[in-house]
Amino acid sequence: MNHLRIGTRLGLAFALVLSITLALAATAIWQLGALKAASESIVQNEQQRSKLASQWATNLRISWTKVSASMKSTDPALQAQMKKDVEQISADTAVVQKSLMALVDDDEGKALIAKVGEVRQRYTEVRRQLAERADRGESVYADVDALLLPVADNYQKALDAVAAHSQRVLDARQEELATATTRGQWLMAIGALLATLLGAGFAIFATRSITRPIHLAVQTAEAIGAGDLSSVIDAQGRDEAARLLHALATMRNNLAKIVAEVRESADSVATASHEIAHGNADLSARTEQQASALQQTAASMEQLNATVRQNADNATQANQLAAAASSVATEGGSMVGQVVQTMDGISESSRRITEIINVIDGIAFQTNILALNAAVEAARAGEQGRGFAVVAGEVRTLAQRSAEAAREIKTLIGTSVERVEAGNALVHQAGSKMDEVLASIRRVADIVGEISSASAEQSDGVSQVGDAVAQMDQATQQNAALVEESAAAAESLRTQARQLVEVVAVFRLANGAAPAAAPKAAPAAAKPSAAAKTIARPAPAKAAAPSAASTAAPRPPAASKPAPATTVAKATASDDDDWQTF
Template sequence: MLSRISVGRQLGLAFGMVVVLVLVLAVTAWSRMAAMHQDFESLVDTTLPALTALGEANDKLQLVRISELKHLAALNMPSKDREEVVVKAAVKELDAALARYKASSGAQADPALQANLATAIGKFHALRGTFFQMSNSAAGAEGERAMEASDFFDGPSQQVYQAAYQALQKLWQDQLNQAEQDKARGRQAVVQANLVLAGVTVASVLLSIALAWLISRHLLRQLGGQPAEVAALATSISQADLSSVVQLRPGDERSVVFAMARMQASLTQIVQSIRQGADGVATASSEIAQGNHDLSARTEHQASALEQTAASMEELSATVKQNADSARSANQLALSASAVAIRGGEVVGKVVDTMQGINQSSRKIADIISVIDGIAFQTNILALNAAVEAARAGEQGRGFAVVASEVRSLASRSADAAKEIKLLIAASVQRVEQGVSLVDQAGSTMAEVVGSIRKVTEIMGEISTASSEQSTGVSQIGEAVTQMDQVNQQNAALVEQMAAAASGLKGQASDLVQVVSVFTLGADPAPTAVVATATPVRGLTMAYS
């Protein structure tokens, strides 16, 4: 049952039981003390005030009787008046004491006795007026009145006083008996409380002893031996001595000693494995360090080559950039020439249009000259006809013949001039036609020049674009080479760090071998070191992000 509970819970359970027993003891003691305190308070707060009130009533009753006697013995009225005041004051105090008794919670006497006392006190007060009259009448008198007052005091007044006094004494005795009963109950409660406390205390002690024995016995079983033996075994293990022989009890498979024995065996195997692994790590780290040194040298050589490549790429980038600038300048000049050629083509086109207009105008002039030639021919015919008619008219037509001769001469000259103009116009038209043909050829040639210049401009634009792209590409290649150079330098630094880490690992492996060598493994054979075979480094592949 206890084997399923942890040690902490067992101890907690044991101390919890002890605490519970202490609490039970404390609660029992508290409850008994509370009961006794309640009885004591009842005695102090109820019974004692009731007895005190009855005692004061008894004293005041006797004071009233003594004052009445003094009133009877007084010889003059002033003395009797003073005593009467004393009697009345004592009567008030008596009534007040009886009232306190009735008002107190401790008035537990027989109700019949309380009623008897009230009746007797009432009768005692009822005769007081008669007593004062008879006593006052006997003031300064002798003989029969004094005797009557004395007989009344010793007779009826004394009887009611005795009745009141006896009733008060009976009530006092009954109340005192009640107090004695309360006292007896208190003593019995004290005895019972002592018995209960003694029983609970004995039970607590016995249960605590039983729990201590059970838990200590179970703890020894869990330890598997005495605490000193367990401490000695733990000390030997902590001092790296794994050769101790552990004596286990028969059937012990759950104790701390059994667990430490298993731990010692496991540590022995672990230390043997660590020794073998440490030797292997030392050998492998040495070869890794050598390989890292070789890799560092090759990485530095590669970094130097990349630096030269980066410098060459920077020069090539400058040359390509200059070519791109020149291509852009040539492209601008080609664009300007193309614009000039286009404007020249437009001018040639206008010249062609003008020459065609001149050609058409020359043809129209030739047509007009032909008309003038026809008119001159007709005029010549008309002049010839006029000369014939003038010849027929004789002398009368001689003047008209002269005019006709002049008109004919003018028509002849006009015809000759028209012929010459026609020849000139024909030559001019022929030249204009040749000029138009040449202008047409010049326009075609200019169109071909404009087309060629456009193609040259397009080619120069493509060359400029290609040069810009080539410059951008070369710049990117240069940046990539620069980044490769930086990465290679970082890789070189990392390789140096790896070499330093490998050297540190080699030192740590040596330290580990020395640390593991402090363990004493008894008669076990020394472990054989496993030597790792290192593969030479033939190449280097690195990735950088």
């Protein structure tokens, strides 16, 4: 809806109301047509059907009267006239039956009419039989009441059922007509109510869609006029009110952007002025600390000279000791190598003895087997082999004793071999340790050489420290002049920052943050003490050269003219580092 113009929106509202009115009129016309068709159906069909049913019943009564009179009369002329009338009534009844069958459109009615037709056919058949008997001169006076009257009664009952059914159908159709009339009235009432609700709702919606953006635009303009730039304008749509809100949102955003930039610049200037004041305090303290640092540096120079001379003497003694230790380690390595060779020979001899003992053990085992075989053969020889059996037993005993001795020697030799192998492993480990000792002694010699080189570098560092002391004296004089110029610039910058913050304090931005007041300069007591501790500690020889290079080129004095806000805002984070370089 907000994407439509106001004129289009109002036109749609009136078009909706007119459309609803036309829809109600069309519904009323359709309902009246339906009621008219239902009324015509009742008038034409149902009443005609009731009329035909009544005529059929009347024809039955007339036919019965004439048939009864004809059957009971003895006058031939009357009988002929009555017969002619009955036939005419029967023809009329057939036409009525056919017309009524055409008007009936329900199954029950058709079934009732079919039943009436069957009863009528039965009535006609009985009547024809009685008429033939009467024509032959027979008396049918008693048979009329006995035979034809029951059939006529059934015929009348069937017609009464058809008439009752027609009346029920007529009542149902009238009730349906009344129901349709009531339903049409309710539909018209509900349609009128819905039309009223839709028209009222659309009118309220269209009115609010026009008045809400205008009310929001008025509130936004009042808030901007009061200096509140924190409101958010939700401008949706493309109508005139939405275009007005878009324009107000653009104006508010641009104004908020300008105020935010001015506030940021004011905060940056205030921060910069605070940093400058803080830097002046640090600079003053550091100027005093540098003077004491020069005295500490001179004392450190004397200690450094004594340390360098002592390091040179220690390096010479360490070099001599390293050479002697290297010679001793070389001799020890040679002796350990000889011991390793000797232990390898002993191990080889032990393995050879073990092999010989194994051979002796095998020979003893074979001798025992041979003695056993000889004893068996002597036993077979009987008395002739008894002496030979004694000798074989002695040989077997000697073989067993030789085997036991060989096993004991083998056990002793095995234990000796294990000990020799353990000693050989220890000798090899001792050789490895001697190699490690020799490598360590060589590393010590290299370290002593490095210490000698470091002593030379320390000597160069002493001279560089002397140059640094001279440069520090020059920087101290420059810092004294810089302190005076920076103090004047800081005071001017602080005044301008305070005025700028007061100017933008009237506006409130979207984040709700108020502009910060110009900070007060805090005393710099902690940083100078830390700097004094750092300067008092003697620096290494390798770090002296970069320090001298960094202090050799002092910064020129700062101008007293305050810098623009954007430049100060970018340089705020590095101001403290710039002060420390002096």
